[in-house]
Amino acid sequence: MSNMARTLAIGDIHGCLTALDTLLAFVSPVPDDRLIFLGDYVDRGPNSKGVIDRLIELKRDRGVICLRGNHEIMMAGARGGQNDFKFWTTFGGIEALDSYATDEGVSMQSIPYSHWRFLEECIDWHETETHIFVHASLHPDLPLEKQPSEWLHWQAISKDWHKPHCSGKTMICGHTQRQDGVPLRLMQAVCIDTWAYGDGWLTCLDVETGEYWQATDFGATRQGQIPV
Numbered sequence: 001m002s003n004m005a006r007t008l009a010i011g012d013i014h015g016c017l018t019a020l021d022t023l024l025a026f027v028s029p030v031p032d033d034r035l036i037f038l039g040d041y042v043d044r045g046p047n048s049k050g051v052i053d054r055l056i057e058l059k060r061d062r063g064v065i066c067l068r069g070n071h072e073i074m075m076a077g078a079r080g081g082q083n084d085f086k087f088w089t090t091f092g093g094i095e096a097l098d099s100y101a102t103d104e105g106v107s108m109q110s111i112p113y114s115h116w117r118f119l120e121e122c123i124d125w126h127e128t129e130t131h132i133f134v135h136a137s138l139h140p141d142l143p144l145e146k147q148p149s150e151w152l153h154w155q156a157i158s159k160d161w162h163k164p165h166c167s168g169k170t171m172i173c174g175h176t177q178r179q180d181g182v183p184l185r186l187m188q189a190v191c192i193d194t195w196a197y198g199d200g201w202l203t204c205l206d207v208e209t210g211e212y213w214q215a216t217d218f219g220a221t222r223q224g225q226i227p228v
Helices: 017-027 048-062 070-080 082-098 113-121 149-154
Strands: 007-010 034-037 131-133 170-173 184-186 189-191 202-206 211-215 221-225
Touching: 007 017, 017 048, 017 202, 017 211, 017 221, 034 048, 048 082, 048 113, 070 082, 070 113, 070 149
Parallel strands: 007 034, 131 170, 170 189
Antiparallel strands: 007 202, 184 189, 202 211, 211 221
16 A cells, blocks of 8 residues: 555545444555545435534644535524425435434424534635535536536536536536435546446545545445546
């Protein structure tokens, strides 16, 4: 194994804590590795609370980078009123809320302040010398500071059309489900949402080498390689 620090991106977790813990044990990141989570930590899977607890722990212990996905936006928005709450529960919020259940039942008040603060502290993108990390996509002709939320958090990508970003950097994203469990490699873009909450896998990608590791919420693991 190389001693060089790795830049590791992890795709949409969606409440799959077992998959996340299995994946981290499989990848075995060292302190110098840079871990970037691409958003959608909550909803649909069985343990959104546990996933946020783990990410808060990782941020405290090793300073991981956590991007904001559309599901974090929906969860945060659910505090704002009944319509926003119903919108959230339509897209997996019920499963997320259930993970906060106590002996007294479950409600929005069951969610601790530390979790709301975590949602607020998530960022919209992360940029390196060679890559841009976002949850969903990038408008190809706009600089990062002018990217609208519609693109950063909601816009799916397609293998039939993806125009590289004007920066010339490679985009690493999630959001667009790859139900075959295989990361999608496009011209200057890689999508690693491999359907962890469904019948797919949670993916961690070494963005420099193209090596990837995967785990399921049942504890299975496998490795693969994409062209770089």
